[in-house]
Amino acid sequence: MTDSAQPPRRPTTRTAAGGTAPRSSSAPQRRSTRPTTGAAASKPTSGWVQTGVTATGASSGGKGGGAGGSGGGKRPTKQPEGPRWKRVLKRVGIGALIAGLVAIAVGSITLMVVYSRLEVPEASDVALAQASTVYWADGETEMGRIGEVDRNIIDCAALPDHVPHAIVAAEDRSFYTNPGIDFFGTARALFNTVVLGKKQGGSTITQQYVERYYFGETTTDIPGKIKEALLALKVDSEQTKDEVLCNYMNTIYFGRGAYGIDAAAQAYFAKPASELSVSEAAMLAGIIPAPSAWDPRLSPEKAEQRWNYVLDGMVEGEFITQDERDAQTFPETVEYVAADTFAGPTGYLLRTAINEAMSVLDVDQEEIELGGYRIVTTFQPDHQQAVEDAVAAMPEDHADNLHVAASTVDATTGAITAMYGGADYLTVQRNAVTQDIAQAGSTFKPFAMIAALSTGWSLNTTYTSDNLMTVEGFDNQVRNFGGTNYGRINMITATEKSVNTYYAQLGVDVGNDKVRDVAIAAGLPEDTVGLDANPANVLGTASPTQLAMVHAYTTIADTGLEKDPYSVQTVVDTDGTTVFEHEVHAQRVFDEDVIADATYAMQQVVNSGTARKAAALGRPLGGKTGTSNDNRSAWFIGFSPQIVGAVSLYQVGEDGSVEQITPFGGYSSITGGSVPADIWVEMMGPILEDYEVASFAPRADVGEDRGVISTPTPTPSSTPSPTPTETSEPIVTPSPTETAEPTPTPEPSATPEPSVTAGASGDGNGNGNGNGNGTGTAVDGALGG
Known part of the structure; x- marks a missing residue:
């Protein structure tokens, strides 16, 4: 039988000795796919069984050849390529890619289905606008509707x-x-x-x-x-x-x-x-x-x-x-006339509340006008009426460009209960309380007193406080209002009479940076114009707004607890859900005993000092008068333990700068103890009737009597070139004597819808040294309005 005629041979397997043995039928033979020609065919291939090839590479003609090699019959495990973490990462990446493609496919199909089923609604079913309503503090009496x-x-x-x-x-x-x-x-x-x-x-x-x-x-x-x-x-x-x-x-x-x-x-x-x-x-x-x-x-x-x-x-x-x-030129617009809702003094309240609502809700004017909100304010109608009546009772022989600002704030909560930002919002959209600024003048002196008491000084600390004294850090001599020589006096008398030379020395010795820090801790914004550590700051070269100063005085009235003023109690949406409710966050910034002594000294301003008129109300009151240099502004801030009230006057010239207040009402000059004190008494009388008579904490006598820390050299009263920063303020009857600077204050809020006009400005001369430190130019407040 020839080779070609031979019956099929049974598969064989190479033995360990190089011979052949029958392959089990359960283990199928794996054929080599490698070429068997040339030199490569003469080598045994480890792990792969080659049939019909001898160990020496000679053809066997289908028969078993001679002795084979010693290779075994098992295929060795193939070594994986690269480290394990790369292989895992590769598998994860492939899986993530597949998952992503699947997600995209599913998402696309879903979007197509949603799109195919989406119907464009009718306009009449959407865009339903509702006006918002602003209420007085009782939550029932409507103040005005916003957004017709x-x-x-x-x-x-x-x-x-x-x-x-x-x-x-x-x-x-x-x-x-x-x-x-x-x-x-x-x-x-x-x-x-x-x-x-x-x-x-x-x-x-x-x-x-x-x-x-x-x-x-x-x-x-x-x-x-x-x-x-x-x-x-x-x-x-x-x-x-x-x-x-x-x-x-x-x-x-x-x-x-x-x-x-x-x-x-x-x-x-x-x-x-x-x-x-x-x-x-x-x-x-x-x-x-x-x-x-x-x-x-x-x-x-x-x-x-x-x-x-x-x-x-x-x-x-x-x-x-x-x-x-x-060829185009920028067009002129017509004067904007706001809706009658904003007419009169109430317009300033509405704008203040709307601005605050926009801020706390983080919405714009449009959403307020269309959102159908119920905005309950802190403004009390009887307080507001008392303030407006008091301003209306002011003597009418004043200059037409005289501005009046008045406000009241609850000392224990920070709620603004009344505000007179101007006579008519439709005429002037700038709020005299929350936007206009002026140098603080003598109303700043309590911050120096608190700084001294907090540092361990006593109310009994004395300085020689004559007129025209040279004080370290001042370019020119410091003088007292009216040229008064007070001799050696303590802090109580210096506060009662608002003595400039005393406080100029005190500020330098305590540290003017500490005076500034006290003002900020009490409530003045850090970016207040002119608020720095210069020696004259103790006499009021900074120019805050009235609301900022009232904020600071609420801290003093409430035993050293600071809290932000606010005008919005709650906001409810169209579903009846309360979307905002104000929470009072009070923090103690001054020691109670320090404030007890400070309020004791400030009570003497009312009992027998520059604001003695307020004593007629017959209850414990503290406060401070202030008049800027050349009587460009005048004001009084007074308080009980429950509420703070402020009144300020300033006169603005045609160019927008502050000018000397034209005397009126029988006064030869306008100071904080004159018309401002008159208005304050008139408005606070009815307002204080809402509160129980309350007393301040008794004097604590903190600190030590430092005596005369420094003795500045008095200068003979030759004609001085200095300009007084702030003058001491004697008791005022029709011929007032006080000099400190008023501060109309900023308001928290957003961009006002109605326009703002130019506000008051001061030349900054009211610093006791005539160097004009501290600009008094008006700037917009943060809460617009």
Whole structure:
């Protein structure tokens, strides 16, 4: 039988001795796929069984060959490539990739299903605007309604083309080409709102339109943002670009209470939107992102900057030519007349409360006007009436440009119970209590006293306190009001009579930095104009607002417990849910015994000092008068253990600077102990009737009598060039004697909706050394209003 005719051979396996043995039928033979020619075929291949090849490499013709090698019959385990962690990471990465692809696929399918089922709601079912209501402290008596919606829906076909084109140039330059959403902008908005916690609306006109027209507010969660984007896509597919843009223009808020382009045209230019010029349309479009803040009457520079941006965008979009753009001039707006809700002194209360509500709720003016909130304030109608009546009773022969500020704050809670920020908010939208500033004058002296007592000094500490004394750190001599030489006096007398030379020395020896720190701890903002550690600060070179000074005095009246003043008790939304309720957070900043001694000295100001008129109210009261240099401002802050009241006067010239108060009411000069004390007594009489008669803690006699720490050299009373910072304030009858500077104070809040006017300013001369330290220029308060 030939080889080719042989029957199939039974598989064999190489034995350890090199021979062959039958292969078990249960172990299938594995054939080598390697080539068997050449040199490679002559080598035994470890671990792989090659049939028909001898150990020496000679062909066997199908028969077993000679002696084979010594290799075993098992295949060795293949060594894995790379370290174990790389293999694990590779497997995890592949798994994550697969999971991600699956998630994307599932998510895409889900979004497609949601999109297919999503229906665009009717406008009448959404965007339901409700005015918010502000209440007096009783929570029942309505003070005013905010946000009667001023909207006039128009047919946009009546608008000139440059009106919608200005909106597109301002808000969404890809509007005519995008699918309704900006994918990158939407992702950014999701990141900002969800990760960073910052509210951000849609970036396209269609998305903004969906938010306002269908949602009614900015969405801040992932599902809301996704629904917003899907609805924007849906709207873009079902409505024409012109329809979307027209509905957007009829919906958007433009400030001044105006909703929609037509109402905005009336509010800013007293004309219908169909008559808007290119320049006017560009201005209105430019302020859309922040109309209350960018109104030209509040921020002319920002408004014009945005106006230029829009015009440039109109050129870029080929809506107007460069020549047409170059021919434009910034438009003049009409004077804004707020609703009658803000008429009279009550308007200042409303604005203060609205600003605070916006701050605590972290919402804007638009949401307050449309949100239907119930805002309960701290203002008590009987307190407010008492303040207004007292101001109205002021002698009428004063200058027309005299300003009056008055306020009362509960010393134990910080609740503002009354405020006279001006005669009529519709006429002047600047709050004299919360925004105007002036140098503090002698009302600052209690901070130096508290600093001394806290450092271990006694009320019995004495200084020689004659007129015209040279004191370390002062460029010029310090003088007392009226040129009085007091001789050696203690801290009580120096406070009662408001003696400048005493307090100038005390501030230097205690440390003017400590005086500043006490003022800040009591409640003055660190960034108060002029609040530094210069030697003259003890005499009131800093220029806080009245509310800031009252804040500090509530700390003194309440045994050294500091708490922020506030005007909003609660805010309830349309569902009846209380979304905000004020909590009093009081912190002890001064030792009770220190304050007991300080209030003892300040009671002498009322009992027999510069505010002796207040003693007629027949209860324990403390306080401090103040008049700035040249009688440019005058005021009195007085308090019981329960409530603090303040009155300040200042006179503003045509250029906005503070000028000397023109004497009136039978007084030869206006000081803190004159008209301000008169008004204070008139208003606090009825208000104090709401409180039980309460006494201050008895004098604790802290510290040591330091005696004469330093003895500045009195200078002969030759004609001095110095300008007194602050003058001591003798008891005032129709010929007052006091000099300290009033401080109208800042208010906590957001950007005011109504405009603000120029406020009081001081020249800073009231520092006792005539060097003009400390500007008194008015600045806006933090809570707008």
